Amino acid sequence: MDAISSLLLQEGWRKGPWTALEDRLLTEYVQQHGEGSWNSVAKLTGLRRSGKSCRLRWVNYLRPDLKRGKITPDEETVILQLHAMLGNRWSAIARCLPGRTDNEIKNYWRTHFKKARPSRRARAQLLHQYQLQQQEQRRQYLQSLHLLHQQQQQQQQQLNHHLQSQQLLMMSQQQEQQSPPEPDHHQAAAMAMMNSLQGTGCYDGSPASTAEEEHYCTLPDDDDALLWDSLWRLVDGDGCGGDGSSASGGEY
DNA sequence: AATGACTTCAACCGCCAAAGA
DNA sequence: ATCTTTGGCGGTTGAAGTCAT
Numbered sequence: 001m002d003a004i005s006s007l008l009l010q011e012g013w014r015k016g017p018w019t020a021l022e023d024r025l026l027t028e029y030v031q032q033h034g035e036g037s038w039n040s041v042a043k044l045t046g047l048r049r050s051g052k053s054c055r056l057r058w059v060n061y062l063r064p065d066l067k068r069g070k071i072t073p074d075e076e077t078v079i080l081q082l083h084a085m086l087g088n089r090w091s092a093i094a095r096c097l098p099g100r101t102d103n104e105i106k107n108y109w110r111t112h113f114k115k116a117r118p119s120r121r122a123r124a125q126l127l128h129q130y131q132l133q134q135q136e137q138r139r140q141y142l143q144s145l146h147l148l149h150q151q152q153q154q155q156q157q158q159l160n161h162h163l164q165s166q167q168l169l170m171m172s173q174q175q176e177q178q179s180p181p182e183p184d185h186h187q188a189a190a191m192a193m194m195n196s197l198q199g200t201g202c203y204d205g206s207p208a209s210t211a212e213e214e215h216y217c218t219l220p221d222d223d224d225a226l227l228w229d230s231l232w233r234l235v236d237g238d239g240c241g242g243d244g245s246s247a248s249g250g251e252y
Numbered sequence: 253a254a255t256g257a258c259t260t261c262a263a264c265c266g267c268c269a270a271a272g273a
Numbered sequence: 274a275t276c277t278t279t280g281g282c283g284g285t286t287g288a289a290g291t292c293a294t
Contacts, residue, residue: 017262018262037279052264052279052280053263055280057263059281088283088284090283103263107262108260108261110260
């Protein structure tokens, strides 16, 4: 036991971040004695750490078989599937992901999938994503509507031409003057579409918007758990196999 | 560039169950 | 049978880093 270690022993338990020296002492201990008997670590190494703290440090950080780096998409899929089956049994989930710790998975889940009301930044991102989806939907719909309109115009022109050919030439001039403008079925259809979009909670009910006006699609700023939940589902594709609350006791 | 909000993750806390005295 | 110790687990916290305004 070196001078630093004996100095550590003179006082109570240490807390907070581990130092390189502490890590080294713990690693050497485990190499010599194996895992377990964590309460004897302090006695044998001079570490001023509780057995619990030593175990946690080893399991979550020092273990040589730990995988470093970000959770991969494959691992994420496994986490989602297992969480849907097991709920918040992080250690059980971790056992299926070699090199990952329960703590790591727990943290990952909480930061990526916890379905609480999202933060302001997350809300802004979600809203933007949602607006883009809505814009694209409307653009496609209006495009198809435009094509339909063109087709109907052509048909109308053909019909008019046919009628005109059947009438006397002298009547044609009069016919042109008397025929009322064709009711705008397409505008009505567009309004119906906008009304249907109102049902999504995004469209604000203002008069038919142009492409330039799409940005004004707004959501109320106050809490609306249901709406945000549906937003999460929309953006996530709701691939969570339920919201996890059924398996985890409903906290999320 | 400054600052406040937000995210990430290491570490701690409290509870519980198993093992042993 | 009861108490104590130990290890394991899930939940929570706080510091540091990152991002947005």
